[in-house]
Amino acid sequence: MEHLQYIIVGAGPAGLQMAYFMERAGHRYSVLEAAPVPGAFFQTQPRHRMLLSLNKRFNGFPEQEFNMRHDWNSLLSEEGSPLFRDYSEDLYPKADDYVRYLADFAVQHQLRIRYNTRVASITRDAQGLFVISDADGNQWSCDRVIMGTGACAPFMPSDIDGIECAAGYEDHDIDPALYENKTVLIIGRGNSAFEVANHLAGRAAIIHVAIGNRPIQLAWETHFAGHVRSINNTMLEMFHVKALHGALGLCVRKLRRTDDGGYDVVAEEEVPHWREPGMLELQLHYDHVIRCTGFKYVTPELFGDELRPESCKKNKYPVLDSAWQSSVPELYYVGTSMGVRDKQAASSFIHGFRYNIRALFRLLEHRYHGKELPHTEYPLQSASDLEQLASALLERLSNTAALYQQFGVLCDVLVFEDGRCTVFHELPVAYVLEQARFSSHANIIVVNFEYGFKQYPQGTNPLSFITQSDEASSRRCAAFLHPAFRHYRNGQLVEEDNLGDSLTLRYSRHRVHNVMQTHEPMTDDVERNTVMNIINRASNTTSEVFSETVHLVNHAFRPWPKDRPLDTRGLPRCPISEPEAAE
Ligand SMILES: Cc1cc2nc3c(=O)[nH]c(=O)nc-3n(C[C@H](O)[C@H](O)[C@H](O)COP(=O)(O)OP(=O)(O)OC[C@H]3O[C@@H](n4cnc5c(N)ncnc54)[C@H](O)[C@@H]3O)c2cc1C
DSSP: OEEEEEEEEOOSHHHHHHHHHHHHHTOOEEEEOSSSSTTTHHHHOSTTSBOOSOBOOOOSOOOHHHHHTTBSSOOOOTTOOSOGGGTOOOSSOBHHHHHHHHHHHHHHTTOOEEOSOOEEEEEEOTTSOEEEEETTSOEEEEEEEEEOOOSOEEOOOTTSBTGGGSEETTTOOOOGGGGTTOEEEEEOSSHHHHHHHHHHTTTOSEEEEEOOSSOOOBHHHHOOTTSBOGGGOHHHHHHHTTOSOEEEOOEEEEEEEOTTSOEEEEEEEEETTSSSOEEEEEEEEESEEEEOOOEEOOOGGGBOGGGOOOEETTTTEEOOOTTSBOSSTTEEEOGGGGGGGOSSSSTTSHHHHHHHHHHHHHHHHHHHHOOOOOEEEEEOSSHHHHHHHHHHHHHHHHHOSHHHHTTTTEEEEEEEETTEEEEEEEEEHHHHHHOHHHHTOSSEEEEEEEOOGGGSOTTOOGGGOOSOOOTTSOGGGOOSSEEEEEEEETTEEEEEEEOOOOSSOOOGGGGOOHHHHHHSOOOTTHHHHHHHHHHHHHHOOOSOOOOOOOOOSSOOOOOOOTTSOOOOTTOOOOOOOOOOOOO
16 A cells, blocks of 8 residues: 555645645645546536636736735746636636646646545554545555545535425526526525526526525625625625515525425524514425525545544534644645635635645644744844834735735734844734744734724725725724734733735835825835834834824825815714824
8 A cells, every 4th residue: 555645635726736835845645536637626616607716917016926916716836837817818717717727737737646536435544544545445545634625515404394305506407598487596695696696687587595584795895705796796786676586584494396396485584673573484486496505515424433523514614723634633624624714814715725725734844844934034133123124024015915815814923032033924823823832922923914894883884985094093993904913922912003004905115006106195104114113112122213103295185174064974984093103
């Protein structure tokens, strides 16, 4: 039986990404893939063949890293190729182009993939090694297993009696003629449900999307790419401009096929907001019912009883720790499953999990191969050292795609000791706050990106954020994505600070771009000084305090005219008042 250090199960984007790093490190690994090609998931999904991951190819700034912020499909490589931008010009690309891209990525980087190899069981032998068997009885042993099996099976809600008789998102007939002038019930509240509704919106007579007992969430409201995307909003608009279709608070409880080939449906509608709160029970009938209730990301049937990883969330996801290890030691998960720990950034999507996978690879190198975590050392004994470090940090924050996509999930850590600062790159925030070397260290700053909408009153309309944040109030009023700095002493959070938000998320001299000349004020390096002060408060490098006073250099401020009534028109007022600027 061949023994390997790593076996990666699945050659989807996640498995390929991890295989790339294993190949570059020269590890003994193999990817076992059930299908004859990589990226097989995208050969059939999404059903209407358009990806939701943006392919924004022109971004005005030259740095490749910065441009990766807006390329949500390419996999990471030191060579920076292949890039998906060369496979499609569509902003919302075609799934078939992505299959082509993944195939070329696997070939170009000579990844060790065994196709047509469906893993049938994973056990452990007496020596504690994993033993992997495929459906044809072939066996391998290995030290560590990395599951990149993606969406393994449709998720069947257990609280709907007869759900099995509904058509499924994954294989329902998408020929719109079948639904012409018919009534259609779609069960679900995510992108798949609205993708199907959009596709049928012009042919079906009436479409009801049963979204359950709470309003749906739109990605532009929550800034989470997994919520309903605007490209899937047609049906919602039709609902609100009274075009018959509707997204309704129905909780479907029972489905029965009827002789006319349709469905009798029993649904509940919760009305806690009525003067007399209660539940309505509705008897409904539709010609078609389509289940769009998502997928499962666990395969308990593959594992021996003694080795079955714990799962959660209705057995949809594996339970994962801060290094994406399952409850079974040395069994890790990559890809969409990583989303179990992240319902804000992009861990469920290619543009997020590609960075999680790079971080995981580096943690594996550190944990099993004695490699130090990636870091950069800076001297920190003088004001000029401070300026060097702050400038380097601002350059990084102006370009990094990893911290940008994985806001609140991945961070850089500044560790201060003996007159120097060591910056560790792209570590999971949860891991840093758990690991003694960081969590009990005398003096660290954790730097990550985050949104600031939460400090505005609940329900503030995101579309009301149309102006710059109030300069007279505080950079702490930053609503859009911005860098946050948290200073910990011996694991205790002692200070939080941040830089303001910026349309391009580029700071200091990296901000310069002709369009930005007009919209974002050049502020003679107030941002560099702000970062120097933040670092200096932690490191006590110098007794100096650097000016943070904004001198507007490219736009003027005029007070509101006395004769014009003041009307804030629902523009969001920041509740936070300004601490004394350091002068
Ligand atoms: C409908 C839908 C649309 C999506 N659209 C997007 C999008 O537009 N952009 C985006 O970024 N994300 C999207 N996602 C989320 C996610 O990125 C994709 O699901 C992506 O496929 C995840 O990659 P993966 O490598 O984790 O899994 P997958 O791409 O699903 O790959 C898993 C691989 O494992 C193989 N496999 C499974 N079981 C076994 C086994 N026992 N033995 C051997 N091989 C096995 C499969 O054949 C498959 O090739 C979408 C998800 C869904 C459900």
